[in-house]
Amino acid sequence: MEFKEVVLKRRSVRKFDPNKKLDSKIVRDCLELATLAPNSSNMQLWEFYHVTSPDKLKKLSNYCFDQNAAKTAQQMVVLVTRKDKWKTRVRWHVKMMEGKFGKKKWEDYSKRERFAFTYYKKIVPVTYADFGGILGWIKYLFYWLIGFFRPIYRQARHSDMRVVVHKTQALAAQNFMLAMTDAGYDTCPMEGSDTLRIKKLLGLPFGAEINMVIACGVRLPEGVYGDRIRLPFEEVYHKV
Ligand SMILES: Cc1cc2nc3c(=O)[nH]c(=O)nc-3n(C[C@H](O)[C@H](O)[C@H](O)COP(=O)(O)O)c2cc1C
Known part of the structure; x- marks a missing residue:
């Protein structure tokens, strides 16, 4: 796909097709592309937890308040910042x-x-x-x-340094989501979650922080909630 096509196709998908499974290897490849994102001082203070086990997915969905994207996700990725490292x-x-x-x-x-x-x-x-x-x-x-x-x-x-590592991880998140779109898969980034319980589930130490959880699957048509809504560009664009 052309870059613009990928950007336009990516949407936050809240309902994934239960019959369309994901190839874990492709998701892993997309995560590897995520690690090519620009990052502060090339310190790479990030970690990527690729959740595929049904048992862990169920728990993770629960910790994301069983919102639709989490409940129907085929796989999930937890993006973690590791300032402590x-x-x-x-x-x-x-x-x-x-x-x-x-x-x-x-x-x-x-x-x-x-x-x-x-x-x-x-x-x-x-x-x-x-x-x-x-x-x-x-x-x-x-x-x-x-x-x-x-x-x-x-x-x-x-x-301030927490902001720095979260910025870095957010850039990786976007690389990942665009790579997934290019691979024909869909995603939904989620910050609506119980980060403490997720940390326990993944066995993460005190210094690690959950940046976001990304639900992954293949979209159902009704999984995209309406047209994309954005502010008029003139309202946010300032030529200096
Ligand atoms: C940091 C972040 C957290 C988000 N958290 C949630 C969430 O918990 N649940 C959800 O359904 N969508 C979540 N979203 C998705 C946004 O609602 C969505 O990106 C926005 O409405 C724009 O829609 P689009 O992604 O389809 O362009 C999140 C997005 C970001 C970037």
Whole structure:
């Protein structure tokens, strides 16, 4: 399909055809495409739980309040943010760069390589380190003071970094849903859910957060609730 065709075809589908099963391998491939989404600092603080077992699907539907999309879904995907894994990702990046650039003396690295190491060894840790929210606030106030004199990155608090990882995961979500449309499948993103129960179902730790649950299947004609409704574009478009 042409890109525009895919964008136009994707709809939030609330009733899926019970007779049309999904090929798990295709859904997995769409999730792999999801991981190619742009993401903050390439930290990839995301995880994708592909739920196919009937028992788990039933529980998950219940935790999504048995809304139609969840109740009729053939499979579901839970998108999870893992801000808590930032140290692991930093180590992965450093190891990966050492493999790519080679292990040598600092002065033997190129300027670009040195910047990459500094970025992951210093800038990213300063951005993510928080110590129970206190350091985040100290950084935030410090940046705010500097911000009087020059432009500065201000996303320093725990809540700011949560936004960062959820933004990242939302971009992956859209990649996934468009890939599913291209594969002839349908989806419905859902935030209407009991995220605590879902975390328990998936055995997720405290630091993990549910970004959204995506119900998957093949649409029934009545599964699309009417025409697509959007505000007049002029109301949201501002040419500057
Ligand atoms: C973050 C997010 C959460 C959503 N949660 C739900 C939900 O819990 N249940 C539902 O039926 N639709 C949900 N939707 C779907 C929206 O209602 C839908 O995208 C919107 O009405 C526009 O329709 P369209 O996707 O068909 O273009 C959600 C969408 C997003 C992006």
